[in-house]
Amino acid sequence: MKKKVRRNNKLEEFIKKKKYVISISLSAVLLGVFFFFITLNNVHTDTYDMERFSMANETIRSPVTIENEQETEKKVRETVQAVPDRYNISTEISEERINYVEEVFDAIATLETEEISESNEDEKTNEGSNTDKIAPLSNQEKVNRLTQILSEPIIKSLDNETLIQLIMTPKNEREAGKGLIVENLEIVLNNGVRTENIQSAISEIEQSIKYASLNEDLKEPLMELGKFAIVENSFFDVEKTQEARKEAASNVDPVVIRAGEVIVQEGQTITNEIYEELNLVGLLDGQRNFFPAIGLSLLIILISSTIGYELYLLARENMLEKGKLISIIGISILVITLLKLVSLFPISENQIFYIVPIATGAFLLKLLINERVAIIFAALFSILSGIIFNGEIPGSLNVEATIYFFFSQLAAITFLTNVKDRTSILKSGIGVIIVNLITILLFVFLSFEKYDLIDLLIQSIFGIVSAFLSIVLTIGLIPFFESVLGVLTDMKLLQLSNPNQPLLKKLLTETPGTYHHSVMVANISETACEAVGANGLLARVGAYYHDIGKTVRPQYFIENQMSNRNPHDFIDPQESAKIIISHPYDGAKQLRKYKLPKEIIDIAEQHHGTSLLKFFYYKEKEKNGKVDETIFRYPGPKPQTKEAGIICICDSVEAAVRSLNEPTEDKIEEIVASIINDRMTDGQLDESPLTLKELKIINRTICGTLKGIFHSRIQYPMKEAK
Incomplete structure (x- = not known):
């Protein structure tokens, strides 16, 4: 029987892994295809079927920056010829x-x-003589x-x-x-x-x-x-003349056709020179568009691979539920769509991309998934924004947009520290505003262009509006992800922990003993989870609801028996086991009825795993030596998460320690160690991601918490009077 169960478990695990692989692959491919087609026109250019000396039907601009080598050679030749002989x-x-x-x-x-x-x-x-002169x-x-x-x-x-x-x-x-x-x-x-x-x-x-x-x-x-x-x-002088000509040729700047430069105006005649320029920039050759598409495909492959790896890490930690997977896809599509819509407006004058509420994606991903995923996707969104806001000029990237969006999202992730409070989103929005303004000023001071004060004011307003819209969208979308997609957030958990919740009210009024037990388990579990890096808030709320099934037949559970009469004394052990074993599944049924999150339901179902009801098993064995052990075991499943595994331990520990007349420190340590060892040897923690090192930490943490709780009840030896 045990071998058959193990084979079934292995088969279920294999099917589960296969489903994860398929889901991750399809999700990565889906997002990759979406990213490719939404950015394709940013790298793909229209081509024209034109004849020389015809009239241009529209104004055509160069899609690329390229050197006109023929014109450069002509310019060099003319410059050399203009050099006078030396x-x-x-x-x-x-x-x-x-x-x-x-x-x-x-x-x-x-x-x-x-x-x-x-x-x-x-x-x-001849002086004094008459001789002739x-x-x-x-x-x-x-x-x-x-x-x-x-x-x-x-x-x-x-x-x-x-x-x-x-x-x-x-x-x-x-x-x-x-x-x-x-x-x-x-x-x-x-x-x-x-x-x-x-x-x-x-x-x-x-x-x-x-x-x-x-x-x-x-x-x-x-x-x-x-x-x-x-x-x-x-x-x-031949040598000097040649040297002067070489120097003049080297000083000639290449003739460059700049991306976005007008090649021909609407209604202008296409001369030989214009025709050659159109051909040079690839506007007459449709085949050249394949190269940018190939480059874009390579980028999308890298992005999709990164997304697939991050989803794999989430799946490995049992954090990739269906709702979270859909949330990641939906947030990615939402953010990129917003970028694309804003890019359709002219951006040359006032840098309108500053107004995009890009921080929405970072807020949502940190709230719904975790910080690592938020940072990774922030980088990916920023890279794609550089392409989306390139003015549809193939081969160019808008570095300003990339830097601005990355730091805006990083600010949202950094300043959103207390994810358990909705007001923390408003507080972190102020940080996003500051970072947005700093980034905008950064571009102003780095630029050689002279900015007017009105332009700087408009851009600053865009940065502020971006942060404000991010806050509004985040607060508005969170309930959608929580209710429609069933994604569990810390804010949702805080709502569920409110004692005014219908099920908790029912638990308190109908089973006060179980309620007290649940609160104690919640306190111990939260501390233990936080010690090993698990979700302490989830453990606390899960512990509140883990025994909600006891409200179906509260009198059969000892903590709710106000009188000395125990109904189990009057029924068969198998019937008693059936009643006790049913409470996790009765609780899961009620939780589903009230539409509580799947994580809470899983904790309720898994907190006993497939453990054995030893008291009734051995009681039955006294009467029947051939008793079937499986009748007295919970049908499972075993704890699948750290939180469920820790609650499984703390549930038994709290009940055992509470039953002690004198809970001394040694007894508490002995009971905790015994229960953890029992759960390990019985295989109840085999399917949870808890490690031996973490179990040691959990042991120390539970002991410390229980010693604090039962401190007033611990008796110390009194000195005898002399």
Whole structure:
């Protein structure tokens, strides 16, 4: 029989695990498909069937940011071509030509000096005699003498007429002319003279001489000197030119088509250039849309896998009831739908995504499930918001939206500390408002853009409204999840613990002994659960209702027997066992009738597991040696949760300790250890997630609690009077 029961239990466990796997997989896939299709248009772009030189029926913007390589190459080519050639100016040539000019003037000055010196010597020689004076040199003779002392290039380039005109010019005027032409030559030659601009350089010299305040007779020879002095002194430098072109090309910014940039206006002709841009950004090629869809699919796979893993962890801890699973799916769909609806409005000016009540999901998930699930889903929702609010520009993410939504949800989770009180949602909403405003200011100060005060005010109002709507939605939706989906929250448990609840009133009035027993078990169980990290409030409320079935036949339970007559003394042990064994299931029936949460019903059904009614079993065995043990065992199920397992222990412990005449510390420790050991050896805790380490902690906690409760009844030895 026991082997058959074990096989049945294993089969039930296998079926249960298989159902969990199917439920988790379907849920993850369902959410993944929903996320994919609701974000698909944010990465998918429309394509157009257009011809060159046709008219655009609508304004088309670029869906991506991409470099127009063809235009970049064109811009580089034009920039390189605009770079002027680089030349080397020969200072040696410049100095040489200026020296030639100065040489002419210096030679004439030297010739004049020699002529004066010879004239003075001749006067001294002929002084006092009648000898004839030597005649002065003629201009031709002076020219002849100049040709003997001037450099060959000068003689070859300058004619005699020019030299004669310079010789005939008074010294002071000639010096002024020298200064003028040398100064202008230095300017022109230092600027560089190339073959193609020799004439312009000569014209520049001539113009400066022409309008100078000089003797008109001197201007012509000066112009001739200028023509002679101006030669090519600037030569093309290949290396410098190439280096300058490379530098110019490297400084050219690439031509980039920005995401959201208008490519063609409605009614505009599609030129070759526009057509090429449309083709470049993929608006003429529908096949390119497969790549963003593949990228989105990979992201959704990661998100769905994360969701599946979190659901698996919940299932492993026996926390994934049907109502909670539906709640997770419903909250996810609600939050993403809200994001999508708000994203349909323009967000360019006032950042309207600040108004989304994203914290609703975080509030609900922490209240209905736990903090870990709330944080994980907060991160997933934030990632999806970055895609949803990307302005339908493939390949881009709205990082501001991602950061804002993540910190808003994290604030909701952090500040919601006392989940047993609905007013705590209002208090945590203030924290969400503060974090929202801080995040908005963060973006303002990080941005280079200048914000108007009115824009900042509007965005701040959006952040406040977001927190307010989150509070309203959370408070409004909590009753739906509690009543319709049957999800048990701490706030619901607090309502059920109210003594004015109909069943608790019935328990108090009809079975006061059982009521007192239930309160004691509740106190002990709550402390033990909190010591091992279980839900103490659930244990307390479950203990309040665990013996509600005793109200069906209260007189058959010893704590309710006000007189000395025990009805079990007058009936068969099997009949007594039947009455006692039925109370967990009578209680579960009443709890279902009053529509109490499944967790409370499970505790009522499981708090005795499949344990043996030893008193009536051995009483029957005294009369019948072949008694069937299964008749005296509860049909189960065994405790499936930590809370049910702890109540199973505390129920027996409280009854046993209460029956002691003198509950000393040693007796209490002995009874608690004995009951826990009995439950373990009888296999009553095999299906609960309680570990041996936790059972040791439970043992110490129960003993400490009972010692405190029965402290006044413990008798201490009195000293004998001497």
